[in-house]
Amino acid sequence: MAPKVLISDKLSDAAVQIFKDRGIDVDFKPDLGKDKDALLKVIGDYDGLAIRSATKATAKIIEAAKNLKVIGRAGIGTDNIDKEAASKAGIIVMNTPFGNMITTAEHAIAMMFAVARQIPEASTSTHAGKWEKSKFMGVELTGKTLGVIGAGNIGGIVCDRARGLKMKVLAYDPFLGEEKAEKMGVKKVDLAELLAHADFITLHVPFTDQTANILSRENIAKMKKGVRIINCARGGLVDEEALAEALKSGHVAGAAFDVFAVEPATDSPLFNLPNVVVTPHLGAATTEAQENVALQVAEQMSDYLLTGAVSNALNMPSVTAEEAKVMGPWIELAGHLGNFTGQMTDEPIKAINILYDGEASSMNLEALTAATIAGIMKKVNPDTNMVSAPVIAKERGIQVSTTKQDQSGTFDGYIKVTVVTGKRERSVAGTVFSDGKPRFIQIKGINIDAEIGEHMVYTTNEDVPGIIGALGQTMGDNGVNIANFTLGRKEAKGEAIALLYVDEPVPAKALDALIATGKFTQVKPLTFDVR
Structure with a gap:
């Protein structure tokens, strides 16, 4: 289904045509922005809102905009947009600083x-x-x-x-x-x-x-x-x-x-x-400038809605179309790493430390960091995204730090995420293979090679015989099909972990049955948004 954009202020016909030419469903209602009640009634139907200065994107409007992903301001000033409310709602706010x-x-x-x-x-x-x-x-x-x-x-x-x-x-x-x-x-x-x-x-x-x-x-x-x-x-x-x-x-x-x-x-x-x-705020009041900013905002919004490219956003790191193509799997990986640590952490988080190694260190780290935080914060709010996550983390007083280093191991690059609470630190690392698929490569300092699936089960245990049998038998007895199975350990007879990638959500009775075997110190079901 094509994205749907509302233009609620006066924009040029050429700007409207850009949306249409890019395959976006656009409603051009240049006087709607002056009627806040009428705007409030319809804003929930749109993925994008293109405005000038007449439309006031207030917190109330944003709250009603349940499907809105981006607000584009044709011009520099964004005083008519509640950017804090937009950020909390995960809505990107763009302007056009170069057109005028x-x-x-x-x-x-x-x-x-x-x-x-x-x-x-x-x-x-x-x-x-x-x-x-x-x-x-x-x-x-x-x-x-x-x-x-x-x-x-x-x-x-x-x-x-x-x-x-x-x-x-x-x-x-x-x-x-x-x-x-x-x-x-x-x-x-x-x-x-x-x-x-x-x-x-x-x-x-x-x-x-x-x-x-x-x-x-x-x-x-x-x-x-x-x-x-x-x-x-x-x-x-x-x-x-x-x-x-x-x-x-x-x-x-x-x-x-x-x-x-x-x-x-x-x-x-x-x-x-x-x-x-x-003069009455005429700085941008030329026909050339008004046309330029209108065309620019249409292109920027179209790029984001269709390709994920972010330009001139005030509450989100910029990501070019080229970066979006290359970084897509890495952004997905960052989200999975954050999601893993978020699901595994029950205590209040004090700090998030992210290490970027090799190839990953040369990418757009702001975007990768935002994706990581979004993954962690999804446990707090499933609707969290790369825009709203940093705001939520800041509100909770979570300290976020990043480190870059040259290639230091087997992989061309990897990302390691460490979450710090008042009781412990929990870390997980991952990379993107040549096939473009993200993988977990280390959990709690234990090396693994785990494909990431929508439904997974994580277990910890002592490295003793019978673990594989217990996992397979218990899952089989409860009708759970294992798609992939990864084991890892620090040393013989030491601490070990397992990650099961299963076809469907694991029923509670299967998890209870695993615990009842007495072989596992931890059993945790996990879910990931796999593309």
């Missing part, structure tokens, strides 16, 4: 020109029939110093355009390396140096706990007198009250804002001040 980079960067440059030359005020004056040529004395950009806060995708484009305007560029970005800064032709500085020397300051960072109010009253006071500030990134990055006071005092010569702390912004301390240019 140039458009937003160009808007910032345009706003910088506008405030430097007081273009909006001059235009209004001239339209009114005045000829106030001497009133609107501007400043050149050439030779001035531009301070860029955030030199990522959009900020990097602004840096490039500013250098083309012969400006000196200072960049403050904790993630910008010296080598990268040198290639960009900018000087990497700390925030204090940027504030002290910049003639213009432009912001290009997301709104986070670290960036909220980054241009505070205190930091505005540290700026060079006569500075001009441009914000086309996110509202809440600048203390608007403090900035208004600095504009009135003349400490700040001008400001150009496309975004505000509260939107829609019908009132702001910055409104109606001289040499303040304001």
